[in-house]
Amino acid sequence: MNRKVTRTVCFFYFGALLSSLFFAYRAGMLNDPRGFYAQNDQFRFLFNFVNSLSGIVSSFLVVRIMQFNLRSDKLLLVLFLLVTLFIGSRGGIISPLIGIFTAYVYYRKQGRIKLGKVLFFALVVLVLIMALSFFRAGEFSASVMLSAFSLQVFYGNSFSDLRDFSWILSVWDGVHFYGKTYLAAFMSFIPSSISEFRYQWSIGKVTAVMAGYSPKEHPGLRPGMFGESYFNFGIVGVILLGILLGYAWKYFDHNIRKYAYTDNKIGGFVAGVSTMFIGSLSITAGFFGIYVVIVVYCCLYLYKLFLNVYKKTTA
Structure with missing residues (x-):
């Protein structure tokens, strides 16, 4: 993982994040940038872009830390976590921590770890998710957080998938979408502000x-x-998605184990990236991120070619 490339992507992310916060600040909504972009479809692509880019940056930093263990990369990761707090993205904070833990399990423990450590890490993640939820809601009182912790875990919006599915199912008219939300996701490179189809059929x-x-x-x-998948294709959609997800996870597990035995961190990283498309079919709200990954990787490839040519011409 090239150091210059990683630094370039990091600082580009910091610049994009500051730009997104600036628009929210101009609108007087610096404390709620998510709310600002939800109300302004014409700018939402910027917020989605920053969120998608955060996953790329965190994965690059995690791989570099596992590969080189440099203090500068660790400091950059800490800086990344701090600035990502300002956009209220829990995924942006939690994902690199899960990535580090996953790399630790496979590359340091060869996939074998005691259940107690897994449960402890899960507890830490749970507490962190709840703390970030309170932080995003503007609640900073430790006593209030402790008293409302269990209430938020069971009835809050952090783990509400089953509740939300039940809610939607109760008002659903029984007419399947027949792939419309998936088509809207595949078209997510088009802003919903200029596409009536996307505005109507994006899953969110x-x-x-x-x-x-x-x-x-x-x-x-x-x-x-x-x-x-159920609302689009019924039970058939659920079965097909289950098969695809099972294949993707088995592919990832097999390959990361193989690369862990040879201590190939880049190979493990690539194995994870290769399953992104299938993983995004579960909930297509973040499908836009796949296009960001494609564009960023293409730009980085061209940037690397430029560096190679520059080195040869100046040698």
Whole structure:
């Protein structure tokens, strides 16, 4: 993992994040940038781009830390976690920690780890998710957090997939979408502000309308791992998605184990990236991120070619 490339992507991410916060600040919504972009479809692509880019940056840093164990990379990861707090993205904070733990299990423990350590890590992640939820809601009182912890775990919005699926199912008219939300996801490189089809059939907007909310005020409900496939194709969709997800996870597990025995961190990283498309079929709300990954990787490839040519011409 090239150091210059990683630094370039990191600082580009920091610049894009500051730009997204600037628009929210101009609108007087710096404390709620997610709300600002939910209300302004013409700018939402910027917020989605920053969220998608955060996953790329965190994965690059995690791989470099596992490969080189440099203090500068660790400091960059800490800086990344701090600045990502400002966009209210729990996934952006939690994902690199899960990535580090996964790499530790496979590359340090060869896939063997005591159940107690897994449970402890799960507890840490749970507490962190809840803390970030309170932080995003503007609640900073430790006593309030502790008293409302169990209430938020069982009845809050952090783990609401089953509740949200039940909610949507209760108001569903029984007419399947027949792939419309998937087609809208495949078209996610087109802003919904200029595409009536995407505005109507993006899964977030569909679930928000079904629940009685305005898409400008609510990002939508989470229908769970198999909810979207069910609403599109019924039981057949659930079966097909289950087969695809099973294949993707088995492929990832097999390859990362193989690369772990040879201590090939890059190979393990590539194995994870290669399953992104199938993984995104579960809930297509973040499908836009796949196009960001493709564009960023193509740009980085061209950038690397430029560096190689530059080195040869100056040698």
